[in-house]
Amino acid sequence: MPQHPAIILVSETRADFLLDEFGRYVRDYTLLGATSAAEAEALAQQIVDDGGQVALFVTEARLPDSAVLLALHRWRVVVPTARRMVAAHWEDFLETAEALRPGLATGKYDAFLLMPRGARDEEFHTAVCELLSDWGSTVAAPEVTTAEVVAEPGNALAVAIREFFARMGMPSATYAPASEVGKAAAEEWRTTHGTEPTYPLVSHIRGGVIAPTTVRDVAALIYGRPDSIDPEGANAIVDLCIVGAGPAGLAAAVYGASEGLSTVAVEAEAIGGQAGTSSMIRNYLGFPRGVSGMRLAQRARSQAIRFGTRFFTGWEVTGLTPGADGAPHVLHTDGGDLHARTVVLSTGVTYRKLGVEPLEALVGLGVHYGSAMSVAREMEGADVVVVGGGNSAGQAALHLARFARSVTIVVRREGLEATMSSYLIKEISYHHRVTVRPFTSVVDGGGGGRLEWLTLRDSRDGTADTVPAGGLFLLLGAEPHSDWLPAAVARDDNGYVLTGRDVPAETWSDGVPPPSLGTTVPGIFAVGDIRSGSMKRVAAASGEGSSVVPLVHAYLAGS
Template identity: 40%
Template sequence: MSKPILLTVDDDPSVSRAVARDLRRRYAEQYRVVRADSGAEALESLQEIRLRGDRVAVLLADYRMPGMNGIEFLERAMDLFPRARRALLTAYADTDAAIEAINVVDVDYYLLKPWEPPEEKLYPVVDQMLETWAAAGDPEIESTRIIGHRWSSQAHEVRDFLARSGMPYHWYTVEEDEGRKLLQAAGATEADVPVLLTAGGDVLRNPSLSQVADKIGLSTTPAEDFYDLIIVGGGPAGLGAAVYGASEGLRTVLVEGRVTGGQAGQSSRIENYLGFPEGVSGGQLTDRARRQASRLGAELLTARRVVGLETHGPKRIVELDDGRRVAAHAVLLATGVSYRRLRADGADDMVGKGVFYGSAATEAEACADQHVVIVGGANSAGQAAMFFSRQARKVTLAVRGPDLERSMSHYLIQQIRGNDRIDVRTCTEVASVHGDGHLEKLVLRDTSGGTEEDVDCGHLFVFIGAAPLTDWLPDELERDEAGFLLTGTDLLDSGRRPAGWAPSRDPFPLETSIPGVFVAGDVRSASVKRVASAVGEGAMAVSLVHQYLAHP
């Protein structure tokens, strides 16, 4: 059982660090301390904590925070953890606010800042709240349980899938007594791990993601054999198309190989997306889009890969990884991109064992007070650095280029520079990774001078490059030199249409060299690699599908 959590939120970084420091000094053996720098960030942390099935014992919130004050935060936090004890941190001039908090959100205490010495003004209050919380009890959230080896890539894959699907779970390792007891109770052995125990008592031994999806109630099989529109890929572009396609009356099915959200769904915080002035996590944004598409009538399949695409007259047929074939009038390819593999000695052997591609929120707890290294210089890497800096002792951002300005948004650069836990190292690459069964050390190389440095590190997150997921597509689909799909006027060579092009018209914008097959998002050649542009292309593609249906 993981430790119950004490969460503190304050927009003043120095105060936030001081509160966390004082709490860890006294309570670290029995409780885990989590800190956040805003109400929105704290709510995201609470949602992640709830997904993991962990418990929150105490919430400490500063009253004066921009965007969402302490009272508003505590009121919303009550919906997630109603039994957690609550305290408001106030200045002497804000005692009226403390009284309001007691009336509005049933705050247990208010603490006047500064509280020095903590032995007299902080610890007695927290002790009392913890005693009250323990006496009242805080039952565990009924959830799926996973048992596996701590450094198992298969177990990590299942945990990540559940978390990104919004399904609560508890994680136990076979190295701990509780994990071994659960294995025995389930009639399983270490040879079967990872083992998944559902809330209903079912046991899955080393399950595939499609088996997990079926068991937790996600759809993996299409309800029909023919649709107006098949969307391949569940990132922002695919979800945007699903929302608009379903809302405009098209029989729409979206097929996603893992879980909807794509790389954007892994982003810890997106602050430049229209309509979210306080920012939004990628998981929250894509979860809303998923629910919106379903409500409007789109069919969403998860953990089901598309492995083939064929043309038969007016029909476009896709083949799924289980052998099923589904047809439609039109197909939209929104498969996105994958991160390029790290070219460092030993890296491939450590995937899922300390080396991760993309942001793995499931590893956040394990990174507490550790040194984390992130490789990459674009927005996704910067967002990950900010996310892991909440709990990690130190975050090193290794950037191959000479600066961040070439590939990262200005707002994110400013946040990173103002975060004293993040160390940016430009002209740096990972030369090799080392460890006995899991990552323990890596070697960083200065590309400008060639010097190398050994760095102790248990977690390495990689965000480099963008490889298009197009290898499975037929050769008739024209690509650029990097493998991204060509569309529209980019297909016209000196005014001539693509070879084999049958219609008398030119290709529509976003249409490929196969009529009726469209592209949206990062997999399109020369696309803008931003969430907003991907969503826009998904919506635009639906309009073009209507034109195609009228003039094939």
């Protein structure tokens, strides 16, 4: 078995060239050459049988014993978690591209590139590093952790904490209380507090051990409390407060701070919102090989911080008192109030509850709202059910299929075509582990301490059957998160915030509607999924978040 994860390089005549080209990776990966599809498959199977890992297949566009697309499929059956790249030789790049590139649209492999023609082809190796980074963040156990969670297996809060860390791009690991790490954390707790610890315990990046009772206790460690802003200081009243740090809120944070506005963003959960849970977004402009929601959020967060945005995570905004006669708006949280001249609402939407009581009791114990990427590895060999027909459900299903024995997408409709992007439907139709079950709903489930089975009902004839299930991932559509807003902020019948010409005409000022993203309260704007009529797409939300900043400037200039 290789000491490190393997990279298998496949070429009939250029295996030595590829081994030399990939020499920069020898410290962290074992490089293995193969001259045929069958040899590569045998190598991969031996590694799997020995308990090793294959991180990446790299193949030429022509193989002596198999069509490349068939070879890629067979390799995926052996190692579902490995990434797959076609590196076409420049002599036949144009000829093979037309035949092979459509395979990208169905998820048959991850990247199609021209083989390097000289030294330091960093464009080529940027793609390699992106694939290895994606593999490392979703498959491999972290080599270095920023946090350690101590809990017995099946602790629902520990699962939620790990998911928070995963969404924040902070590698974490879980240890049993009886482990050496667990014993050390418990002893540190006893020494500091003089009492026996409760679990989970978290050893965190700031140093020390805490015994959180909610995910918010952990989130608040990272960026502190809203009331840490000095009420008497120069920045006691910020120019812009953004509520919700999904794609729309992050875009507003980047553009607001970069244009000189003192900017604060408050997020109740992990930065990135629902988009941050997406395992791979393939149709976001500028990322031809796709980007995970976590990576996208992480980069946007770093960009916003670079320009001066201050984030507060783990603090839900519970109320908003609009300012009168030019006074600042006041946002209320359990961690203190924030005062802002303008407010951008970007709280997005939340997943609807399933409403099946036995399954609600197992949330965190095999039942998860959202994709819960941090627990995907634990689904290895299990049968998994994903409920939902949107893009997030499709992305979750494909990611889970790398680990689970089978993934069933359950939808009430007759199929996915009305609610899911075409590229995802193509990938799902091709994947040998994923099936779609239409006209179906989950009506019951249970297990001994964690999820073990589900009952699925067919709406056409009312028949129900019980199936084994090690995981249930619920992506049930969306409800706006707007209950906390005052009545002065007008909403439609479904709770989405009205903006621009959609606000009631009687609230217009001198017969003029608010700006396109303005609400019924001057100085309060809404962007992204929370806004009535929004596109419900990551790129659209990012566009609204950037577009709102000129409106904020205009309001501040006239106030």
